[in-house]
Amino acid sequence: MSEEKIKERWKIEDRVFDRRSLLALSKILKKGIIEHIDFPISTGKEANVYRATTPEGEFAAVKMYRIETTDFVQRLEYIEGDPRFHLVKRTQAEIVYAFTKKEFKNLHLAIKAGVDTAQPLFAVKNIVVMSFLGKDGFPYPPLYKVGKEVIEEDFHNIIENVKRLYEGGLVHSDLSEYNILLGDKPYLIDFAQGVALEHPKAHEFLQRDLSNVLEFFKRYLSIDYTLDELYKEVIE
Numbered sequence: 001m002s003e004e005k006i007k008e009r010w011k012i013e014d015r016v017f018d019r020r021s022l023l024a025l026s027k028i029l030k031k032g033i034i035e036h037i038d039f040p041i042s043t044g045k046e047a048n049v050y051r052a053t054t055p056e057g058e059f060a061a062v063k064m065y066r067i068e069t070t071d072f073v074q075r076l077e078y079i080e081g082d083p084r085f086h087l088v089k090r091t092q093a094e095i096v097y098a099f100t101k102k103e104f105k106n107l108h109l110a111i112k113a114g115v116d117t118a119q120p121l122f123a124v125k126n127i128v129v130m131s132f133l134g135k136d137g138f139p140y141p142p143l144y145k146v147g148k149e150v151i152e153e154d155f156h157n158i159i160e161n162v163k164r165l166y167e168g169g170l171v172h173s174d175l176s177e178y179n180i181l182l183g184d185k186p187y188l189i190d191f192a193q194g195v196a197l198e199h200p201k202a203h204e205f206l207q208r209d210l211s212n213v214l215e216f217f218k219r220y221l222s223i224d225y226t227l228d229e230l231y232k233e234v235i236e
Contacts, residue, residue, distance in 0.1 A: 018066075018067060018068055020067055020093070020125065020126065021064055021067065021125075021126060021127065023125075024124050024125035024126060024127045025037075025062075025064075025127060027124050028062075028122060028124060028127060028129060031122070032055050033054070033060075033121060033122045033129050034052040034053065034054055034055075034060055034062065034129060035052075035053050035054060035055045036052065036053055037050045037051075037052050037062060038050065038051040038052055038053055038059075039051055041061060041139045042139075045066075046065060046066060047063050047064060047065045047066060048063075048064050048066070049061055049062065049063045049064075050062045050064070051132060051134075051137070051139070052129070058132075059132035059134070059137060060121060060129055060130065060131060060132050061118060061129070061130050061131065061132050061133070061139075062127060062128075062129050063103070063127065063128045063129075063130070064126060064127050065096050065099060065100055065126040065127070065192075066096075066126075067092065067093050067096050067126055075099075075193065076095070077201065078099075078102075078173060078192075078193045078194075078195055078199075079095070079098055079099070079102070081195065081199040081200050081201060082102070082195050082196055082198075082199050083196060083198050083199075084102075084105070084196060093126075096126050097125055097126060099192045099193075100123055100125065100126050100127065100128055100192070101123060102191075102192055102193075102194070103123075103128050103190075103191045103192040103194075104120050104123035104128050106170060106191035106192070106194040107119070107120035107128075107130065107191055108120055109165075109168050109169065109170050109194075110165055110168065110170065110188070110191060110194075112168060113164045113165055113167060113168025113169075113170070114164045114168075115161045115164050115165050115168070115188060116157070116161055116185055116186065116187045116188065117161075117187055117188045117189060117191070118130035118131045118132075118133050118187070118189065119131040133181050133183060133187050133189070134183070135183060139181070140181040140182055140183035140187065141181065141182060142177065142178055142179070142180065142181055142182070143177035143178075143180045143181075143182055143186070143216060144177040144178055144216075146182050147219075147220060148220055149182070150182070150217065150220055150221065151221075152217075152221055152223070154182065154185075154186050154217075155213070155217045155221065155223060157185055157186050158180060158186045158188070158213055159210075159213070159230060159233065159234065161186070161188055162175070162188075162206075162209060162210065162213075162234055163233070163234045165188075165194075166197070166206065166234050166235060169196055169197050170194050170195070170196060170197070171194060171195050171197065171199070171202045171203075171205050171206045171209065172188060172191065172193070172194050172205075172209050173193040173194050173195050173202075173205035173206075173208075173209065174190055174192075174193040174194075174209075175188065175209035175210075175212055175213060176209075176212040176213070176216070177212070177213075177216045180213075193205075203235075206231070206234065206235075207227065207231055210227060210230045210231055210234065211227050214227060214230060
């Protein structure tokens with residue numbers, strides 16, 4: 001689908017931003033972080049991601065968490081057990097803002113640890129702006145859409161990224177074929193649920209992440225690793 005057709009489709013299908021999201025977006029525009037929103041990259045139950053253009057003519061990704069229609073209360077365990085965010089108020093908006101701030105901070109930690117992911121640029125309220133992961137103005141596809149195109153090197157690159165993240169003090173906690181983009185190499189995305197190693201369920205989440213990755217790649221490749229072997233490789 002061409003960029004022009006995508007833009008035209010967005011005019012018809014995209015939901016109207018709520019007032020708080022518009023105010024947050026206005027701050028980002030006034031600060032000159034982006035020049036304008038182009039079109040949606042992805043839509044989900046919790047957030048929409050848009051391609052945007054910066055004043056310098058570069059592309060960026062704008063992730064906007066929904067405040068009114070998202071029930072993040074069900075995911076409080078990712079906040080309450082994290083020593084960085086234990087004082088968050090339990091209103092819907094404040095929880096969404098906490099997850100936004102969490103993703104922004106986790107992206108900084110991931111970049112510092114050498115993880116292949118988007119560079120965080122700015123965050124306010126329920127919006128995170130980050131570098132654009134894609135080619136020729138279009139986003140890289142998630143793993144679940146490429147399926148048979150994956151190679152064993154992709155698997156090892158992902159595990160190496162999980163290990164770097166762990167060494168940097170963080171567990172992704174929501175890793176799967178839906179949260180990994182495949183371009184020139186795999187890129188980990190969606191860090192809002194990421195927890196510090198001090199979280200009581202950090203290692204449980206780590207094993208779940210590894211299990212999801214292993215299960216996906218075993219559908220298409222002959223991977224000899226067991227979950228226990230992968231887990232030991234990451235933490236040792």
